[in-house]
Amino acid sequence: MINVSNIERFATHDGPGIRTTVFLKGCPLHCPWCANPETWTLQPVLLHDARKCTSCLRCMQACRYQAITFSDGQFHHESSNCQHCGACVDACLNEALVLNGQAMTAEEILKEVEKDRLYYEESQGGMTVSGGEPLLQEEAIDLLRAAKQAGLHTAAETTGCVSPQQFRATAEYLDLFLFDVKHINAEKLRTVTGADPDLIQENFAWITAQRPQDVIARIPVIPDFNEADLEELIAYAKAHHVKEIHLLPFHPLGKAKWDRLGKRYAYEAEPLMNKEHLQNYAEDQVRIGGQ
Numbered sequence: 001m002i003n004v005s006n007i008e009r010f011a012t013h014d015g016p017g018i019r020t021t022v023f024l025k026g027c028p029l030h031c032p033w034c035a036n037p038e039t040w041t042l043q044p045v046l047l048h049d050a051r052k053c054t055s056c057l058r059c060m061q062a063c064r065y066q067a068i069t070f071s072d073g074q075f076h077h078e079s080s081n082c083q084h085c086g087a088c089v090d091a092c093l094n095e096a097l098v099l100n101g102q103a104m105t106a107e108e109i110l111k112e113v114e115k116d117r118l119y120y121e122e123s124q125g126g127m128t129v130s131g132g133e134p135l136l137q138e139e140a141i142d143l144l145r146a147a148k149q150a151g152l153h154t155a156a157e158t159t160g161c162v163s164p165q166q167f168r169a170t171a172e173y174l175d176l177f178l179f180d181v182k183h184i185n186a187e188k189l190r191t192v193t194g195a196d197p198d199l200i201q202e203n204f205a206w207i208t209a210q211r212p213q214d215v216i217a218r219i220p221v222i223p224d225f226n227e228a229d230l231e232e233l234i235a236y237a238k239a240h241h242v243k244e245i246h247l248l249p250f251h252p253l254g255k256a257k258w259d260r261l262g263k264r265y266a267y268e269a270e271p272l273m274n275k276e277h278l279q280n281y282a283e284d285q286v287r288i289g290g291q
């Protein structure tokens with residue numbers, strides 16, 4: 001079984017053409033700007049929308065595992081007690097709770113993806129796996145293999161932070177790598193994101209040595225993290241002969257999810273970065289924004 005966070009149809013920024021993006025759960029990193037923090041765990045997670053909640057306590061009463069408490073009218077979820085049974089979600093009359101994550105077979109996922117085959121054919125699109133780190137779950141290979149056997153174009157938005165064995169095994173069934181280049185300063189990368197820089201470097205070097213034309217380096221431009229180092233990061237990607245380099249301007253759109261997980265979002269006060277802000281870096285090989 002494959003742990004899935006979400007399946008998004010008609011995606012237009014996750015590779016060429018019209019695509020279905022399958023967000024897989026589990027990530028070895030914990031980037032403080034993450035737009036999908038609900039994907040970090042392999043297990044399902046409970047999201048609570050305080051704007052919809054009336055503090056009626058029905059969820060707390062429905063939970064048999066003491067995973068929900070209230071103090072001063074504030075909802076609190078103890079995830080270590082949670083058994084992901086969904087009773088609280090069913091009990092809430094205001095749709096304030098969502099349990100994110102479900103286990104699916106590769107065939108079940110592919111059935112969803114196949115619904116838009118006509119659009120892929122017309123637009124040169126296909127399926128993208130994202131996350132989280134979509135190559136982390138060993139079973140991801142079953143999905144990618146099945147998609148290739150069905151004749152679909154496949155892409156992965158990857159951090160590259162997986163074992164070289166797993167990375168190379170999945171690469172056989174991937175047409176395009178949207179490979180994150182967050183930083184090349186190993187200490188900074190490790191401290192801020194929790195990544196293993198050696199793994200990332202090894203996988204990036206391997207795939208760009210084999211198939212540089214199938215790699216797009218994606219640099220999320222993050223204030224106070226890598227914004228001052230963009231020239232260095234672009235030069236690094238160019239030195240690996242990648243097909244293109246995409247600079248992704250910072251956006252705070254993940255904030256609502258951090259709130260719903262009961263976590264503090266570190267970039268609360270940081271405004272959305274305009275594309276124009278990065279225009280000086282634009283050239284043939286370097287684009288501002290996703291595909």
Ligand code: SF4
Nearest residue numbers: 063082083085086088
């Ligand atoms: S999913 Fe089940 S165990 Fe978890 S908080 Fe809700 S009712 Fe409790």
Ligand code: SF4
Nearest residue numbers: 053054056057059092
């Ligand atoms: S059942 Fe829904 S509305 Fe009631 S306290 Fe729980 S989350 Fe809030």
